[in-house]
Amino acid sequence: MKANLEKRILIIEPSPIVREGFKSLLDEVKGFVLVGSYADPSQLEEHCSVHRPDIIIFNPVLMSHQHRGSIRNFFNIREELTLIAFVYSFVDELIIQQFDAVLTINDDRTRILNKLQILQKEHPVEQRPESEDLSSRETEILISIAKGLTNKEIGEKHFISIHTVISHRKNIVRKTGIKSVSGLTMYALLNNLIGYEDIE
Amino acid sequence: MKNYSFSPRMKMADLILANHINLLVLGRFGIHLGFADKTVDEVCLKYKVNTDLFVLICNIFYDHDFEASKPQIAACPTDEMISFLKKSHQFYRVERLPEIKSAIQDLSASCTPIHGKALERFFNEYYQEIEKHLSYEDQVVFPYIEELINYQKKADFTIKQFEDNHDNIEIKLDDLKNIIIKYIPENDNDELRKLLLDKLFIFEEDLNRHQLIEDKLLVPMVLLLESQTA
Structure with a gap:
């Protein structure tokens, strides 16, 4: 398996048209992959733990006045993550200063890509270890998968959306290298996460 | 080269x-x-x-x-193509799969009972998947093509419907290799694992080529036949 050198981008932007626009733009370029896009920042921390972005493109309008302190502190965003503002209305300079870069609604394709590529040079992707241990959340989800639950049932059991279940599944597959449900069941059995009584 | x-x-x-x-x-x-x-x-x-x-x-x-x-x-005889593919299936059933199965059983016997049971359980699922695939071709696809060769085209099937879905088979084979390489805990049974892995890698190569032959030769041949008998 080759190392993953693409920059992972997460978008928080209220306008669906703008989100779609970013999606189609990023689809065409190498070096970047859109891992998630959301209208609302309230679950940003969970999104970050699921999608593991390198870059967050964030519309500062979504910061309400009461938490205009530090965006990073408020959403618990790690320092090594690149935070980009996407601006199409007036935003307080104090807020803008907290971002690593600013994209505006008037930027054309080339300009947006140039800015992203400059950032990529400034912050080269550190090579991720090829294998990581499953997080405790992923282990819980894996157990549910091994027991034969559907995505919908898993979502209901763990109080998460189907979309989040699918993201967890992708991470489980990436980390274990095992794709089929019966393979994951076998993995769970071998690691004593479930017993035979759970599947027979 | x-x-x-x-x-x-x-x-x-x-x-x-x-x-x-x-x-x-x-x-x-x-x-x-x-x-x-x-x-x-x-x-x-x-x-x-x-x-x-x-x-x-x-x-x-x-x-x-x-x-x-x-x-x-166009120069190739479709009936000989089919008989080659049938021979391959027979070879998988009679030689390859039994060989792999016996290597699985040897490895399973060297593991803890729970791990051994899990391994055999997984292999059986894989085995059924392959068998399902082989018999679909033997019982549906090949007879259809044979009818076509004899100018008795059945209206309710065309080769386009033959979506040769080897995906599940490939995924499970990959999983099996991963499990044997990574997840069965160290247990002084490396030789048994290597014997089994050798067999799995060879089988995988064989299946990949089998699929290539179907995609690159069989399907174009049958499309040609279908156009001639339409």
Whole structure:
């Protein structure tokens, strides 16, 4: 398996048209992959733990006045993550200063890509270890998968959306290298996460 | 060696020495070893095998990117193609899979009972998946093509419906390898694991080529037949 050198981008932007626009733009370029896009920042921390972005493109309008302190502190965003503002209305300079870069609604394709590529040079992707241990959340989800639950049932059991279940599944597959449900069941059995009584 | 391809006039032995995987092709055409310095053409003639088909199959076995031309495909007898594929299925059922199964059982016996049971359980699921795939081709796809050859086209099936879904088989085979390499805990049974892995890697290569033959030769051949009998 080759190392993953693409920059992972997460978008928080209220306008669906703008989100779609970013999606189609990023689809065409190498070096970047859109891992998630959301209208609302309230679950940003969970999104970050699921999608593991390198870059967050964030519309500062979504910061309400009461938490205009530090965006990073408020959403618990790690320092090594690149935070980009996407601006199409007036935003307080104090807020803008907290971002690593600013994209505006008037930027054309080339300009947006140039800015992203400059950032990529400034912050080269550190090579991720090829294998990581499953997080405790992923282990819980894996157990549910091994027991034969559907995505919908898993979502209901763990109080998460189907979309989040699918993201967890992708991470489980990436980390274990095992794709089929019966393979994951076998993995769970071998690691004593479930017993035979759970599947027979 | 990229653009190298086999021809009917080369020596049969050279074709095998160039790539041992071509040995598999010989057996499936019923050709025995010991053909001295005879050319491919001469050996095929002796065994009543269509040389064009034989050479095309060897080329695809040897080089994944080999593309047969339309005239080359049109020159091949579809019935011999089908009998080659049936022979391959039979070989999987009678030799490859039982061999793998017995290697699985040996490995399973060396593991803790729970791990051994889990391994056999997973293999059985994989086995059923393959069997399902093979019998679909044997019972639906091949009989359809045979009817087509005899100008008795059935209206309710076309080769386009033959979505050759090897995906599940490939995924489970990959999972099986991962499990054996990574997840069965260290247990002083490396030799058994390696024996099994060797068999799995060879089987995987064989299946990949089988699929290539179906995609690159069988499907275009049948499309041609369908257009002629429409």
